[in-house]
Amino acid sequence: MSRAALLVLADGRFPAGGHAHSGGAEAAVRAGRITGAAELEDFCRGRLHTAGLVAASVAAAAALGCEPAGLDAAADARTPSPALRLAARRLGRQLVRAARATWPSPGLDALARDFPKGAHQPVVLGLTARAAGLGPEDAAYCAAYESVSGPATAVVRLLGLDPFEAAGVLARLAPEVDEVVGRAVAAARDAAVEGVDVLPAASAPLLEVCAEAHAAWSVRLFAS
């Protein structure tokens, strides 16, 4: 495995479209639930242990070689909001395009063919990690970190938050990202043996509810 490949995949400038999504932060800012760094940290922590844990476990399971269609259905069942399912598929489609150009592989070709409208992004992420010669832990790190870096970056733009403060939030969450990755990889290994029903299903009611309201706004800065 190449450690540099992980940096390429995890780089915020990797052209996979993630910068257009706030991970629910735009809706939370508008509702007045995020007004500064402290609330951003609490928001990111909650997202990490719910949507982040689920995404990391799905990505790790895909990297381990679990069947993509089963993982995609498991991601659907864990994402009640149709706005979030749509966003996850759009991100998946953008990632598969970038990944096939970067790390050509039969697995990614098959995924693009089987999911013309896009598979859930963590499924694609896991297969991309595999194509890049990375392992389940790497895939889980990318997903878990993305679950907090997306909102942190978005809030810099939405609130004009000092980028140093946003970086501080991410640094303080690092030990919990490690912990979530550990749980996600353990669950993915169980899922490889027992099936996808044993994957974590941690949910965040406000993220789900607010995603629907956000999708209905006529003017917004972020796609989700």
Added chain:
Amino acid sequence: MTDTATTAGVRATARIGARGDGRGGTCLPVLRGEGPLAPRRTRGSGDEAHVLLVGAMGGPLGGDRFAVEAHVAEGARLRVGSAAATIALPGQAKGAAARYDVRLTVADGGELHWLPEQLISARGSDLYVTTRAELAPAARLVLREEQVLGRVGEEPGRLTSRLAVRIAGRTVLDQELSCGPGAPGGWDGPAVLGGHRAVGQLVLVRPEFAKAPVVARVLGEGAAVVPLAGPAALVTAVAPDARLLRALLDRGLAELG
């Protein structure tokens, strides 16, 4: 000395089985309680049988393991409620968690309305509750679950609740919520509950949703109706208290017709 019988907690399973009575109604060949769980038949309406779950002793307390199993056979119609809210309380053994498992199965043409009162997580309690519904392709379901974090003015205990719904062998909904002391961080923050003390879900499964899924809509701040990836719809709601939560879920149900 610790009394092992006490620290092991109470194990109890209640079973309800409904089937068509051959005259267009529903009979209950299985209606069996155990320990603190007592299912009672009440007056039904039309072709539907009604059952009320009565908690004869209260709890679950730490260390208890409760289970309720309900099966609705082909063409039968069953409505289950509860006489009062369920209150999770701390047990005598420090650190002993309680479990409450609900298993629901509905056959083709069967219909189940599973509408218990709230689950209240009292201070110091620790409960893991699971609700798993397994439905045949032409089964119908209305399922409500509501969690209230703490009695009035009280800090909540630890509560983890998982809800999974499978239709024709395919999982269409799988959600777990963890809150209270010791739960993963951020549970009360702006992404998860945002300080709300009541949270609930209402699941509707109807075969006709396969062709005509519901349209997603927001029910004010804190609640939304959404179509799931299958012939089902979900109302998710958070509210400051149990009364306001029930009003949101009732409104969601009314909007779904």
